[in-house]
Amino acid sequence: MQFGIAVFPSKEVQDIANSFRKRYDPHYSLIQPHLTIREKDEWTDEQLERAVALLEQAAQTTAPFTIHFNRFSSFYPVANVVYMALSDTKPMQRLYEAICTGGLEEPKRTYLFNPHLTIGQAMNSDELHDVLASVKSKKLDLTSRIDRFHLLYQTDNGAWTAHQTFLLRG
């Protein structure tokens, strides 16, 4: 099965993100607004069991923290993705490093981890510039307490189901 790891921000942030995602993100109906920690990966039952033990360790050594979204941004021209950006990415970076290490290091990652909440993707460049122009002028000033992360798996229709929550107890 395909497993992924993500953080869901507060309901308030999810509601605002969804107001954009419903127009700009074809993944809108597949998963709630999230910050990906670990990209999807095919795991056997044995890999899942090992991963759960490693994730429990990571959760026990990481303290809860607050994130602050302060602007809309884009990965253009690397990727036609519009996202809500963090004023300080370090706490999410530390969570990523606590999780994606040792047995859970990402084999295929070819770019740096850059925590973000996607609100638009799979657009051509003209559409991307239209969306960016419309959101760039909007004010964004939202905080969210992050005290857990979720291990999810994907069903055949592309949607994601929660497998397990890990509470940050560090």
Next chain:
Amino acid sequence: MQFGIAVFPSKEVQDIANSFRKRYDPHYSLIQPHLTIREKDEWTDEQLERAVALLEQAAQTTAPFTIHFNRFSSFYPVANVVYMALSDTKPMQRLYEAICTGGLEEPKRTYLFNPHLTIGQAMNSDELHDVLASVKSKKLDLTSRIDRFHLLYQTDNGAWTAHQTFLLRG
């Protein structure tokens, strides 16, 4: 916020349920295939905190179990709902009783708890009979190990986000 409690069956069961839900269930994109344990309910932060403690207790005193879907059925004429039915509802009934008791008793329940996996709803009676006629002849023989349940909350668009998983440890 609106909180609900549900069990997700195995990915195999979800995939089969989704093949029907995408046609017959307007909730298809709001939540993955599930068996509802506790209907949605508005909770304050304090109620949430108390509920989490009660759910941890319930999980610690309930052992994992297996469910077996053996047929399609309907709540007609009480409700125009088509669902995958269990050959034996007792283990789910016991989980319900472990969870929806004491501080988590359901205030508004006016009908008996009847565990089921909805694959169609919000149809008129003609549509319901068409769907029932088409699924009633299909064989259903699927088992799923249930070793956890999930506390979920609803965002403004009607979709559900996982708040916390509780592993059955009894």
